[in-house]
Amino acid sequence: MSTSLLVPLHVAYIRALGDSKDDLSYHLSAHLRMNAVYWGLTALLVMGHGDALDRDEMIDFVMSCWNEEAGAFGAHPDHDAHLLSTLSAIQILLMQNAIDRVDVDRITKFILSLQQPSGVFAGDTFGEIDTRFSYCAINALSLLGKLDELDVEKTVAYFRRCRNFDGGFGAVAGAESHAAQVFVCVAALAILDKLDEVDQPTLCWWLSERQLPIGGFNGRPEKLEDVCYSFFVLSALSILGKITWIDSSKLEAFILSAQDTESGGIADRPGDMPDVFHTHFGLAGLSLLGYPALVDIDPVYCMPASIIEGLGLRKGWKALQRRTS
């Protein structure tokens, strides 16, 4: 059990991820590789160790996933283009100060082509729809400076249909509220300056109720706590200006207790296997909580705040003040 953040251990854990070529699970997650690189890099930047992974190698990897026919990025070389990997690629290149490598016009075209008549976005040409994909589209267009090409009213109309009786949002119209979907909808609406679409008192109540006695958050009523909700719930609350509505020290203790004190990395809950996804979201949560010596993260874009500020994209969110010790 640990009561402090084991930064060197987590840095080493992330660095070692690319060396696990003799692990079957490494290969079975190739379809997530672009996302994994984004999670790893963001986690390193939050810890102040952005150069722990080789920049050129990373950029080369990202560019090797470019699908020339589609005009977008896949998760791995020769994998099909998808919105999820396209957003991660853009975020990685921005964080590596290499966004000039991207064909902005082609990506913009790819993204906009995925909008459905209802206003929601599909993830790829095979048409799976989800508000996660709307968020990816809005986030990516915003980062590329192409948000003005989006039909905002049409896009927002679909979010409205996803709003539920508990103030939350679901994956598609009619779907149950879920913290991850709440995050993507609230963050997307924040980018579009449409937070007035949110029933804020009700949603903030629902969000604050995600905190369990153990200190961690669940994703919806009567479910188990999970470190990743530390980010999804906390970022939504910080965007809506109610980050004080949860117990920050209990959450912090929970995240820290989910660290793997031997191999590094953070798991979904104490005692489980760590992975880069939970490491990233645990660290992002700790940053929003003001944990000492971490770098500020922007909860809307889930990227270092300085980069988002540099692009002129900072919205009115409020994190907890960073403690000095």
Next chain:
Amino acid sequence: MHNVKRNIQTPQALAEKKQREKSKIDEFLALTDDVLSRKKKQEWSDDAFELTQRLLQINPEFYTVWNYRRNILLSGIFPHSTPEQINNLLSDELSLTTTSLKANPKVYWIWNHRRWCLENVPDGPERNGLPSMEWRQANWDKELFVAERMLDADARNFHAWNYRRYVLANMPTRRPEASELAYTSRKIGANFSNFSAWHQRSKTLVGLWESGQLDPIQSRDDEFELVSNALYTDPDDQSAWIYHRWLIGSGEDKSRLEREIQLIFELLQEQPDRCMESLVHYKRLLLQNHSPDSQTLKQECVELLSQLMDLDPVRYFRYQDLKRDLDQ
């Protein structure tokens, strides 16, 4: 990864694991290479089709291979098939992937493949020289059944609920909305703590109210009875409290509000913090909508909030904020 327990392995155990995995890795990488190079060449053969099946059985999250498989069907197999053959292929596709679905109930790509299959079932067979909807209805009916079995296994699986809603909304011959109300009653009756079922009920009711199939006033009365039953049976569970709050809505019905406040007050001993939280909310609604000058009500809210700050310290600052709002 979720719910994977950490086990501390000795260096020797780790080395043995790597040995065992090596052949699996080689097989997987060779198969991946084979499939992706055929895809690059735009090969739509039966061999390729078979290979995608093997690969997806090992890794059902390999979305690129699902795409390839669908393209093989579209470009390689369907063009040489009769509508009847296409129907059989898609029905097989749905059966084949059910095993994978049961083992991987939360993998988006499998659910999405099923949607694609359903959407590609052709009209037929011909009846009296005209194409019927029988093939489509049969497949959509079966998929509703699959969704129900998945929900029996895990009543909170949102993939299954979303798929259920999708099938109900798009099947050729729609089921009556009232039957969905009955389904949610069954699910809630089986377990009051099924928030997903309460959520579905809220959506179904709104549809029935808006279309005029149910009288909203009588219906709400029935719902209050249902939810108070749930509250009394299991006051610890969040689902009924959230549903109750939705039924109250903006609190324009003064007598209903007062009645429900009384009901909750009676539950106070059993479940202090949930009851108090709802009481504060409802008394604030009374205050805002019906008695804005009542100092008594205001004081009651402030006192309840103070108690909540003690009973539920995790949300201390929320209660403090609400208290401050009342003082203004």
